[in-house]
Amino acid sequence: MKITGFVGPSGTGKSHRSLWVAKERGIEYIIDDGLLIKGNTILAGKSAKKEPTKLASVRCAVFQDDLHAREVRNALDMNKAESLLILGTSDGMVERIAQRLGYEGTDDIVRIEDVASDFEIQQALISRRQNGMHVIPVPTMELKKDFSGFFLDPLQILKRKGFGRYQVIGEKSVVRPTFSYLGNYTISDYTIYQIVEYVALSIPGVESISRFIADNDRDGVHMELELILVYGYNIKEALTQVKKAVIKEVENLAAINIQSLLVVASKLVVKNKELQ
Numbered sequence: 001m002k003i004t005g006f007v008g009p010s011g012t013g014k015s016h017r018s019l020w021v022a023k024e025r026g027i028e029y030i031i032d033d034g035l036l037i038k039g040n041t042i043l044a045g046k047s048a049k050k051e052p053t054k055l056a057s058v059r060c061a062v063f064q065d066d067l068h069a070r071e072v073r074n075a076l077d078m079n080k081a082e083s084l085l086i087l088g089t090s091d092g093m094v095e096r097i098a099q100r101l102g103y104e105g106t107d108d109i110v111r112i113e114d115v116a117s118d119f120e121i122q123q124a125l126i127s128r129r130q131n132g133m134h135v136i137p138v139p140t141m142e143l144k145k146d147f148s149g150f151f152l153d154p155l156q157i158l159k160r161k162g163f164g165r166y167q168v169i170g171e172k173s174v175v176r177p178t179f180s181y182l183g184n185y186t187i188s189d190y191t192i193y194q195i196v197e198y199v200a201l202s203i204p205g206v207e208s209i210s211r212f213i214a215d216n217d218r219d220g221v222h223m224e225l226e227l228i229l230v231y232g233y234n235i236k237e238a239l240t241q242v243k244k245a246v247i248k249e250v251e252n253l254a255a256i257n258i259q260s261l262l263v264v265a266s267k268l269v270v271k272n273k274e275l276q
Contacts, residue, residue, distance in 0.1 A: 001076070002027075002083045003103055005094035008112025011128030012121045014087045015135040021110055027083040029076065031097060032137060034060040036072045040138055044075035049134055049175060062093060063100040073101045136173050187254050189214045195253055196225065199245045205233030206242060210266050220257030221250075226266040239263045 006021055008014045018030050030037040033048040046068060048060035063069040076084070086106070088094035095105050112121060127133045193212050200206050211226035225246070229238055243263045250258055 001081055001103070002108075003098055003106045004083070004085050005091065005098075005106040005109045006085055006087045006112075007091055007094060007109055008089070008121075010089050011125050012112045013116055013124035013135075014112055015137055016124065017112070017115050018085060018087055019137045021115060022085045025083075025085075025110075027085045029079075029081045029083065030085045030087070030137065031072070031101075032087045033057075034063065034068065035136070035138075036075055037138055038079070042138055043079070044072045047136065049136065062096050069100045069102075076101070134175050136175055138173065187256065189216075192221065192223075192250060192254065192256075195250055196223070196246050199249045200225070200227065200242050203238060203241045203245060205230050205235075205238040207269050207271075217259070220259040222260045223258065224262045224264070226264045228267045228269055229265050231268045231270045232272065235265050239265060 004025065004027060006014055006018060015032055018032060022028070022030055028038060029043075031045075035045040035047050036043045046060060048057040051057040051060050059065070060068065063072065086094045086097050088097060091106075091109060094109070098105050116124075192214055196212065197209055200209060207228040207230050209225065210228050211224070213224040215222045223246075225242070227239070227242065229235060243261055246263075247258050247261060250256060
């Protein structure tokens with residue numbers, strides 16, 4: 001397998017340009033901060049940007065954990081990968097990642113100065129230092145399986161094909177990692193309840209919410225929802241619609257993973273006067 005290193009100091013825009021570099025050189029697979037990426041999909045690994053400290057993030061990025069390294073190597077073998085782009089802050093880091101995955105080293109090196117101007121590099125550094133902004137070269141919906149409680153900003157990566165014409169070559173998401181100096185990002189249970197209530201009451205046949213429980217953990221939220229339904233509607237259909245709508249809107253609005261959602265019909269009310 002041909003291995004290419006993409007080298008540049010932290011925060012200079014490597015992740016932002018990795019899809020473009022891979023596209024230009026016909027490279028199928030990318031390793032960036034502990035993740036194995038193909039196109040717009042995370043195939044294996046875990047993100048260093050999810051680690052609680054910078055030290056843990058560095059250890060994750062260089063695949064210090066044997067299980068982590070084995071998972072990514074197995075995915076590369078299973079997919080019969082022929083080319084790989086490894087992102088790193090130095091030649092040594094790229095070589096170390098390759099060796100941790102069981103390869104001898106790199107065949108080629110691309111430097112950030114080769115694909116970005118000094119001005120673009122400085123702008124990227126400002127975004128990193130002042131705003132704590134990091135980029136992962138996959139869409140937001142793909143990240144939600146692995147991230148929870150992050151500011152996610154989906155952006156398309158475009159390549160100019162001619163005057164006024166652009167080609168979409170991929171997507172990326174701007175995130176603020178756990179170890180960011182900006183502090184913690186939290187959403188209160190009551191805010192989640194307000195979203196759930198608004199969504200649930202918009203479903204035909206739902207009268208009100210009688211009980212709501214939300215338990216948070218590092219990977220997302222577990223919710224229980226008891227509803228009072230209107231007599232005359234199909235109960236199973238109403239509960240199914242509520243479940244689908246709540247999962248969709250909470251994940252879209254709050255960027256939080258819903259690990260489980262139990263929806264129960266606890267009571268029925270009769271609103272038709274003839275039935276009463």
